[in-house]
Amino acid sequence: MFNFLKDKIKSAISGFSKKIEEGTEEQTEEQREEDKIVEEREEDIYEEKGRDKLVEDAEITPAEEGFVEGYEKAEKPVPRKVKEKEREKQVEEEKEEEPKEYVEPKKGFFGLPKKSFGFLGFKKKEEKPSEEKEVKETTKAEEEKKGIFKKIKQTITTKKINEGQFNTLFWDLEIALLENNVAVDVIEKIKKDLKVNLVEKPLARTRTEQVIKDTLRDSINEILEIEKIDLIEKIKSKKPFVVCFVGINGSGKTTTIAKVAKMLKDRGFSCVMAAADTFRAASIEQLQEHADNLDIKLIKHDYGADPAAVAFDAIKHAEAKDIDIVLIDTAGRMHSNVNLIDEMKKIIRVAKPDLKIFVGEAITGNDCIEQAKKFDEAITIDAIILSKLDVDEKGGAALSVSYVTKKPIIYVGMGQEYEDLKEFDSSMVLDNLGLS
DSSP states (O other), X not given: XXXXXXXXXXXXXHHHHHHHHHOOTTOOHHHHXXXXXXXXXXXXXXXXXXXXXXXXXXXXXXXXXXXXXXXXXXXXXXXXXXXXXXXXXXXXXXXXXXXXXXXXXXXXXXXXXXXXXXXXXXXXXXXXXXXXXXXXXXXXXXHHHHHHHHHHHHHHHEEOBOHHHXXXXXHHHHHHHHHTXXXXXXXXXHHHHHHHHHBXXXXXTTTHHHHHHHHHHHHHHHHHOOOOOOHHHHHHTSSSEEXXXXXXXXXXXXXXXXXXXXXXXXXXXXXXXXXXXXXXXXXXXXXXXXXXXXXXXXXXXXTTSOHHHHHHHHHHXXXXXXXXXXXXXXXXXXXXXXXXXXXXXXXXXXXXXXXXEEEEEGGGTXXXXXXXXXXXXXXXXXXXXXXXXXXXXXXXXXXXXXXXXXXXXXXXXXXXXXXXXXXXXXXXXXXXXXXX
């Protein structure tokens, strides 16, 4: 399940993180200048302290040791030549910063130091530098130097990207999602979340891929976190509880109704099914076979009968026989067929179902999403069941249909047997995408 999408996402994430770590050709002039300044300062410190001391002062964490080891083994760049005048100027500045040695002034008249007063040509007494001042200056110098080491450590172990670079890097992941029928709305949501966590943020070179995976996982969790419907609890609230199933031709609607009936019967509920699909050939016989297998009553009329009348009779039968649930099967219809959509609206007006469930094929991808939107616009669906999820290699519908319609996926079909109906959970998607 979702194997194709899983491989595509894995490849795109790997390429994404690799490009971030290596940098891009679109790096700005400002970034190049910053890197150049840090490189020059780094080379000076190599000469002054050596690589081992630099690593110690920078407090590089164990998580970054792998990168540091690789960096140490790499051939170090040849230090840049510094102009002689600049070097001499630097030496002079260092000399000026050195504290002058204290010299005891000579004594004059009355024990006063010579040249102490202006009117006698004396100068002001030099103060002896205090030990406290020396300590403060030394501490400040050490902190400044250590701050430089930390900045260099951050530069060699982290990377930043701007928005333009991010858009370029995201392209491969975007194509992978589009190829697997993920809706544009969902892709935009993923892109927005990734941008927040990646753009202009220091990214540890050894953890970039993990940051992308974690962000993608959290984003998909949010996408799938539509308020769930507990069908069992809802059924307990009313009797009979009426459920109407809608969808297009061939979506697995009739088989899904049989699976739901089996699940409810196993939980101790009594059911009746309504064959309100009076249009498709053999539809009544197909549902009758399922009803016989499950030992459930089926209410049916002849082909061509009013489907709303069939639904009405099934509800009256449930009320008379004290049955818990009415499951209504409707004819498959394309969302673009106005006459059949109007017929479906009539069934809804007559039956007044407590729950309207759209059944869609997961393998149809974007078509399934579009169908769900149209049915929701026509009758306001309450929930979704995705059939044939077990054979869906792309996963676009499972990722997108709930987010686009704002309606929860409550169950998924995972095979042809009656027991192959599973409650939907977001971890099911994350596990199959390798993001859990």
